[in-house]
Amino acid sequence: MNQAFIAAKERWAARKGGGLRLAARPATDRIPPGQREVHNFPILDLGVKPVIPLDQWELKIGGQVENPVQLKWSDFLALPQVRDTSDFHCVTTWSQLDMVWDGVPFLALADLVKPTARASHVFFKSYDGYSTNNPLEVCLDDDVLIAHSWNQQPLPTEHGGPARVIVPKRYAWKGAKWVREITFMDRDILGFWELRGYSNSANPWKEDRFS
Numbered sequence: 007m008n009q010a011f012i013a014a015k016e017r018w019a020a021r022k023g024g025g026l027r028l029a030a031r032p033a034t035d036r037i038p039p040g041q042r043e044v045h046n047f048p049i050l051d052l053g054v055k056p057v058i059p060l061d062q063w064e065l066k067i068g069g070q071v072e073n074p075v076q077l078k079w080s081d082f083l084a085l086p087q088v089r090d091t092s093d094f095h096c097v098t099t100w101s102q103l104d105m106v107w108d109g110v111p112f113l114a115l116a117d118l119v120k121p122t123a124r125a126s127h128v129f130f131k132s133y134d135g136y137s138t139n140n141p142l143e144v145c146l147d148d149d150v151l152i153a154h155s156w157n158q159q160p161l162p163t164e165h166g167g168p169a170r171v172i173v174p175k176r177y178a179w180k181g182a183k184w185v186r187e188i189t190f191m192d193r194d195i196l197g198f199w200e201l202r203g204y205s206n207s208a209n210p211w212k213e214d215r216f217s
């Protein structure tokens with residue numbers, strides 16, 4: 007069994023008494039250093055906005071797991087769902103607060119595929135050719151979702167719909183829009199921006215912008 011996964015499940019279970027409500031966030035000090043608040047949710051991509059009809063959408067999850075899966079849209083929607091409000095920090099210095107996301111917690115996906123003891127990192131691939139990577143422990147945080155709705159509306163194509171990853175405690179490039187494949191890894195490999203000089207740790211509170 008994977009230790010990080012077991013620990014995350016225990017944290018989740020310990021909170022279950024209060025429903026799926028997540029830890030309260032402080033009202034102040036929410037803008038990381040060097041960031042400014044915006045209210046217009048900018049769009050950032052590689053110049054391609056892939057349109058994936060729901061009946062053709064698939065999410066493949068494999069690698070260092072006991073139970074690899076290939077989910078269709080209806081399989082994905084049948085997984086446990088949460089609504090969570092989180093902040094969004096782009097390395098280009100804008101932050102947008104109180105984004106309401108609905109989706110499947112990464113932890114629920116891990117529960118489905120069962121990461122092996124060797125799984126230490128996760129690699130995400132998207133329909134536009136984008137990729138990014140995160141340590142498994144980062145992905146197992148409560149607020150990491152495969153989101154299909156934003157502010158209670160289906161996630162629009164330009165923001166990564168049908169489904170995108172959000173990793174609120176990291177700069178936003180660590181969340182793959184139009185996610186297509188999630189691979190549990192026994193080592194770290196770099197994604198699109200990480201290969202091009204962006205920081206691998208990407209912690210906004212430490213201003214890990216570039217490597």
Ligand SMILES: Nc1nc2c(c(=O)[nH]1)N[C@H]1C(S)=C(S)[C@@H](COP(=O)(O)O)O[C@H]1N2
Pocket residue numbers: 047048049050051052096097132133134136137164165166178179180181182183184185
């Ligand atoms: N598939 C894909 N995901 C991606 C990107 C991309 O170009 N392609 N850009 C990243 C970057 S740099 C940021 S800041 C956020 C932007 O998300 P938004 O366009 O919804 O604001 O998505 C991230 N995820």
Ligand SMILES: [Mo]
Pocket residue numbers: 050096097098178179
């Ligand atoms: Mo970004």
